[in-house]
Amino acid sequence: MTQQPTALLILIGGRQIPNILSAQHLRPQIIAPIASHEALKPGQAWDKVRPALNNIGSTILPPAAVDAFDLDQIKQACANVIDSHPAMHWVCNITCATTIMSIGAYEIGRDKGADVWYFDTNSQRVIVLAGQPPQGNPYRLSVTEYLRIYQRQANPAPPPPQSWLELARQMAQAPDEAIEFREQLRTVGANASYSEQRWLKGVSLTSAMQDWLPSLRDAGFIEYECQNDLYNLHQVHRDLWKFVDGLWLEIVAWDAARQAGCFDDCQYGLEMPIAGQAAMNQLDLAATSAASLLIAECKTDQNPFKTSYLDKLQSITDLIGGSFVVKLFIAARSRQKANCDALRSFSDQAKARQIVVVTGEQLPNLKDILAKEAKTPTYSRT
Secondary structure, three states, rough: OOOOOOEEEEEEOOOOOOHHHHHHHOOEEEEEEEOHHHHOOOOOOOHHHHHHOOOOOOOOOEEEEOOOOOHHHHHHHEEEEEEOOOOOEEEEEOOOOOOHHHHHHHHHHHHHHOOEEEOOOOEEEEEEEEEOOOOOOOOOOHHHHHHHOOOOOOOOOOOOOOHHHHHHHHHHHHHHHHHHHHHHHHHHHOOOOOOOOOEEEOOOOOHEEEEEEHHHHOOOEEEEEEOOEEEEEOOOOOOOHHHHHHHHHHHHHHHHHHHHHHOEEEEEEEEEEEEOOOEEEEEEHHHOOOOOEHHHHHEOHHHHHHHHHHHHHHHHHHHHHHHHEEEEEEOOHHHOOHHHHHHHHHHHHHHHOOEEOOOOHHHHHHHHHHHHHHOOOOOOOO
């Protein structure tokens, strides 16, 4: 028996995440928007949701414009679009609009044999008001599945060895020291271009850095000896510099996302090809929750509060969901050690771009910050 093709009726008049959820889950042949006049104005709900819907691969009908409070007009618009495609199995998502629009779509959908769904995103439930429930969980989406919707692919880093994770957690307890440790290694010749075994001699280490040495050895990065209060480090792993130059913070962010307990999937160190170029976009952290995406840029610079980093994060976001994506900038540098004027200006610029800034002293609470941003974002998804 041939399965009936699916069509999705959605209401455009408010927060649009539930519409994205139903479209992602069903991948319908047709999407039929019923939109209030206000939602069709430039920069309003339809302009914001249309790019995401375009990437589903469905045929999107021109929105039927209605008075959001005229029940008869709303019902007629819904009836017209369903009657125009009688061979389709219709699903009506009545979540995103005025109550009057929802009532109109519900009554017509019920009377015409459609499945009528309401998405309660707070509890991640689909309330079935008529017809059949969805097959599977519309709220669950991996990072790879999410990016595929936007015709993007990304190659995540493999899970780190446990010894690397333990070392990263230690460094996160003293992130300003971690920055200084990297600089101490730089002064004796450590860099990204040299990956063979070698000695880094005469390194001056604080007590906190000295405490990391056994973990650095256990992680397979170095052997070490002390002479006259200075340390000679024998680099035995090619990724020593990569780790101290920022990988540790990406691992910390990934670990915090796992511990947050609210993400369906979390990946770090993703390389996302740029169409037509050899270069890659980098996603330091990407995590999905309720079929929405959270991404973070992680920086361990001595002076990380640069507007260019925000611009880069914003440009990547524009490729994979725009305002529907929660964005964080995570810095190892603490506020106490930062340039106050630079941080103040950076924070203002981040706010303008709806990017949450996390600084070094907040790293012990990062899992709680990520959980909060996943459930009730500082800057609501629109």
